[in-house]
Amino acid sequence: xxxxxxxxxxxxxxxxxxxxxxxxxxxxxxxxxxxxxxxxxxxxxxxxxxxxxxxxxxxxxxxxxxxxxxxxxxxxxxxxxxxxxxxxxxxxxxxxxxxxxxxxxxxxxxxxxxxxxxxxxxxxxxxxxxxxxxxxxxxxxxxxxxxxxxxxxxxxxxxxxxxxxxxxxxxxxxxxxxxxxxxxxxxxxxxxxxxxxxxxxxxxxxxxxxxxxxxxxxxxxxxxxxxxxxxxxxxxxxxxxxxxxxxxxxxxxxxxxxxxxxxxxxxxxxxxxxxxxxxxxxxxxxxxxxxxxxxxxxxxxxxxxxxxxxxxxxxxxxxxxxxxxxxxxxxxxxxxxxxxxxxxxxxxxxxxxxxxxxxxxxxxxxxxxxxxxxxxxxxxxxxxxxxxxxxxxxxxxxxxxxxxxxxxxxxxxx
Numbered sequence: 001x002x003x004x005x006x007x008x009x010x011x012x013x014x015x016x017x018x019x020x021x022x023x024x025x026x027x028x029x030x031x032x033x034x035x036x037x038x039x040x041x042x043x044x045x046x047x048x049x050x051x052x053x054x055x056x057x058x059x060x061x062x063x064x065x066x067x068x069x070x071x072x073x074x075x076x077x078x079x080x081x082x083x084x085x086x087x088x089x090x091x092x093x094x095x096x097x098x099x100x101x102x103x104x105x106x107x108x109x110x111x112x113x114x115x116x117x118x119x120x121x122x123x124x125x126x127x128x129x130x131x132x133x134x135x136x137x138x139x140x141x142x143x144x145x146x147x148x149x150x151x152x153x154x155x156x157x158x159x160x161x162x163x164x165x166x167x168x169x170x171x172x173x174x175x176x177x178x179x180x181x182x183x184x185x186x187x188x189x190x191x192x193x194x195x196x197x198x199x200x201x202x203x204x205x206x207x208x209x210x211x212x213x214x215x216x217x218x219x220x221x222x223x224x225x226x227x228x229x230x231x232x233x234x235x236x237x238x239x240x241x242x243x244x245x246x247x248x249x250x251x252x253x254x255x256x257x258x259x260x261x262x263x264x265x266x267x268x269x270x271x272x273x274x275x276x277x278x279x280x281x282x283x284x285x286x287x288x289x290x291x292x293x294x295x296x297x298x299x300x301x302x303x304x305x306x307x308x309x310x311x312x313x314x315x316x317x318x319x320x321x322x323x324x325x326x327x328x329x330x331x332x333x334x335x336x337x338x339x340x341x342x343x344x345x346x347x348x349x350x351x352x353x354x355x356x357x358x359x360x361x362x363x364x365x366x367x368x369x370x371x372x373x374x375x376x377x378x379x380x381x382x383x384x385x386x387x388x389x390x391x392x393x394x395x396x397x398x399x400x401x402x403x404x405x406x407x408x409x410x411x412x413x414x
Contacts, residue, residue: 058084058093061157062216068158073223075122076165077179077232081220082186083164085213086110086195089204106140106153107160111196112167114141114150119170123154123163129361131159169232179230181220183209267398269386274396277372277380283312283348286382286394293318299392301326304384305350305367312369314348314412327355327365330408339411343404345370345379350410351399357406358399368397370409377401 062069062084069080087093090110091103103111114134117124123131136142136150152167154160168174168190176189187209191202198204267274273281291310295318296303302324309316318324319332330352334340345351353366360366368383378400387395399407 058088058212059215061093062219065157065161066219066222068161069219070223070226071122071126072162072165073220074227074231075162076167076169077230078165078168078177079180079183079186079220080223081213081216082177082180082183082190082209083110083161084216084219085183085187085205085209086190088208088212089201090196103140103151106138106151107157108140108151108154108164109157109160110164112152112160112164114152115167115170120163120166123159123166126162127155127159131155132163169234178232181224181229183213183217183220269383269395269397271387271393271395274380274398277396281371281380283371287311288392291315295320296324299385299390301367301383301385302329304382304392304394305369308369308382309350309412312348312412314414316350316410316412325364326367327353327360327363329365329367330410333410338413340408341411342408343406345373345404345407345409346411347371347373348412350412351379351381352408352410354406354408358403371396377404379404 069083072078072083073080087109091108094104103109114136117132117134120132131154133141133153134150138153141151141153152163154163169178171193173193174190174195176192177186180186180189184206187205188202191205195201286308289307289311290298291307293315294303294306294310296306305326306316306318316329316333316338317336319329322328323332329350330340330342333350333352347370349370351368351370353360353368355362355365358366366383368381370379371382372380374380378398380396380398382394382396384392384394386397387393
């Protein structure tokens with residue numbers, strides 16, 4: 001793409017009339033000149049930080065970020081074709097023009113204002129704790145539009161796509177746009193919610209949807225097929241939903257999004273025992289008791305494992321200070337005479353995760369309890385602080401043999 005074509009993106013928005021007429025020209029120059037096979041670009045959720053490569057067309061950009069648009073539907077219930085249209089109106093998919101909007105520098109795909117980190121749980125869980133900055137100090141977060149407030153910075157466009165959907169879903173103004181399978185209705189709800197102060201905003205949105213957004217309705221269909229018609233459920237404890245990472249000096253959290261993984265690999269967290277394990281477990285069912293001597297912060301992974309090990313009659317003592325971090329449990333236990341084995345799990349033993357393994361963050365690590373060992377070396381664990389973090393919610397997860405080989409397993413003192 002040459003620079004003249006890029007500048008054209010920005011020029012489209014100078015007036016509503018010019019917008020509509022020039023948008024048609026844009027479609028001829030860009031969309032019409034490229035192949036329509038939606039499989040011509042391999043989509044990937046593994047986006048490089050920065051993403052400085054300028055795509056040859058909007059279609060190429062969408063195809064290379066297809067997985068992010070589908071995840072955005074799940075994470076925030078924001079229809080992909082509507083999201084694409086709204087980005088076109090806000091930024092023109094302008095990735096380089098320094099004299100135009102600077103949202104591209106913040107990978108901000110539609111004018112997302114700064115908010116609470118709690119509004120972006122899936123974005124952070126999927127792309128990391130550094131995926132979002134709400135300080136308003138990074139490039140592209142202050143575009144001088146006189147509407148007040150700064151804009152959110154995302155580390156790449158994948159995060160920007162998912163983050164926009166999550167931001168919208170966690171506000172009360174745009175409820176009509178969430179889990180809405182009709183593009184026109186979705187965009188109308190955005191306008192009615194006051195996303196922009198431009199009185200011609202709805203005209204621009206609908207004109208863009210008719211000339212551009214509709215060409216990506218195939219992506220809507222894929223997203224709906226993958227996650228249903230009402231994917232976003234606010235405050236619901238859904239399988240695979242990971243809340244905002246938080247931890248103190250003796251806590252631990254899980255940040256990996258493992259939803260697309262299956263048994264035999266690392267699975268998504270589940271609030272119930274996975275169906276394939278029902279009737280096979282030999283340990284007593286989980287209880288909600290807080291056992292004597294548990295000085296770990298309520299709801300942390302360490303707090304949950306202490307209680308579970310005490311419940312099954314294999315207690316592990318409280319480790320104070322940093323030696324009580326989940327990733328430090330193996331060394332702490334070994335120093336106190338416990339049997340500790342690396343890569344060799346047994347039912348009823350605690351599993352200590354080094355920081356960074358299977359989603360555990362630095363510097364805390366994680367701990368869980370082995371509930372079942374599969375013939376292939378994978379295991380089922382029970383754990384806390386993975387779903388609805390800080391609440392004490394217990395959940396279940398399958399860990400692959402490759403993950404198991406990196407863990408250290410601690411036998412309690414029964």
